[in-house]
Amino acid sequence: MIVATSKSAALPLTLMELPSRALEPDEIRVSVRSIAVNPVDWKMRRGGPLRLAHRFIGPSGPLVVGVDFAGEISEIGPRVQAFAVGTRVVGATDFARKQLGSYASEVVVKEDQLAALPESLSFDDAACLPVAGATAHQALIDFAHVDQKPGASVLILGASGGVGLCTIQLARKFGAKAVGVCSTTNVALVESLGAKAIDYTRGDALAAARSHGPYDLVLHAVGTLTYPLAACRALLKPDGTVALVVQRVADYFALATSRNVRGSLGRARSPVLEVLVAAAAAREITPIIEATFPLGSAELAHERSSAGKVVGKLLLHPSLGSGTIGEIVK
Template identity: 30%
Template sequence: MRAVVIRTFGGPEVLQIADVPMPVAGEGQVRIRVEAATVNPVDLATRSGALTEAGLLPARDVIGIGWDVAGTIEETGPGVTGLRRGDRVIGLSDRLDVPLGAQAEHVVLDADAVAAAPAGVSSVQAATLPLNGLTAAQALDGLDLDHGQTLLVTGAAGAVGGFAVQLAVARGLRVIAVAGADDEPLVRRLGAELFVPRTARLGEAVRRLVPGGAHAALDAAVAGVAALDAVRSGGAFAALVAGGAPLPLRGIRVFNHWIRADSALLSRLAALVEAGSLTLRVAESMPLDQVAAAHRRLAGGGLRGRLVLTP
């Protein structure tokens, strides 16, 4: 079968479509025939070597690429219950140190990393949910805000930020969205009550809207200390990338959120998609062999939705 791998770090040119052995589902695992796999910023960081430099990924001869998958189960391993061959599913490959990722014709995942795909949407759309949806939901859990409190979301027009806005509103939070000026209509449609352009001085702009500052920030755009300045003393701050957490000034609880697979939460997110409460956004779908072009497009920025590869 074909799979995207790297054997050395560098630019998009190091990405290879390799012929590799078919993976076999082991104890508690399923093998999925991949119909769609999303390209995310973590893939670019893996390919460039940034994750290895940060101590998150050991160097190895072959590294697989890809976290998000949508497809159909074609094999279940011993001990798997609740999932059957032919089931349409979504899943998350949340381990970095693997020879094969989700950007392949087939992938093996632990059964507890897989959930039924949302009904009524294509596999290309469904593949955009696991990594970004789980990241937003789990970060919100970590912030632990009460109904009616205010949440600052940077990068609110992006994949993680957009999910965060909708999920926060569903929890009864007041959302202050930070995005480009042209994105204000989009983030307001997603449910943001207040808007601040990303070119503004966040601390001053947010305090004009919310005296004292926001109760918390979910920093999807890696604004760092600028976003921290918009949080009131004693608040909370969720950073989403390695090195993105600023110092915990003014008693603010600062933490790095590290994504983990969670089939139960993924099922709940899929139900929100089915109910129309969570919006899936696809910038473009591309054949698997155009993975290098997808990396270049993502690195160029400006996308409103994810790029999705179709084996």
């Protein structure tokens, strides 16, 4: 199989050939057709706690980054019951299970990491769902219980990113009112999905958000320390929750001691993947894809993602072979 790997944080991702390994009885091999880029993919390369965790509990050998994938099952172990060879699926790899990442022509995972795709859902649209969708679902349902609160109100900071766009659409599906903070160029997109947009380039976004609150959920889906936690908490209803996608050292005390501050973990397992697939098939979630790169140009996709201005998702295609930025497929 072909994988994109990086020997150290200072080196670019390169393609290399790894031998395919034999399956354990409960494992499934998926031939990968589409891969979505998440910021965790390039953050993992840079070091920090995630890279450290990968080193201690992850697989040995080269660092193959990536989590999200969609593709077709090419082989199943004898104990697999829920899936068959040829089934189109979406899923997420898990290094805590010693699995290599999804920047590869094939991945090996277990049954509870997959959901079957209907014919109507493309591999590209499906690949956008796992990490972004699981993060949105956890914040909306597990933390804020918007499915049990008619007329719930949700504020999304970072509304035009992969997580933000998915959260707006999932919030609307569950009947919640969504308010999204984004820059000028993304106001029309955010509003087209049914959210009230607040343009953060035109003044204090949280002050503007106050007039649409209070909120059952404030989702801080911006990677940098942009919106102070205290100001986010001040916008909540008494039983509301702030969900932090990046747990910042400054917030550790509040995370440890406050019931209304929660750290997100976008771990995609079958039950949530099935909800996301059904919503995408019903066009309740329409993934927004900014650009598609050949797998061999993953480094360019990481440069784009780490600039923090991606609208929706970036995709990688193993089938396109290696390439340059001139070969980006829109």
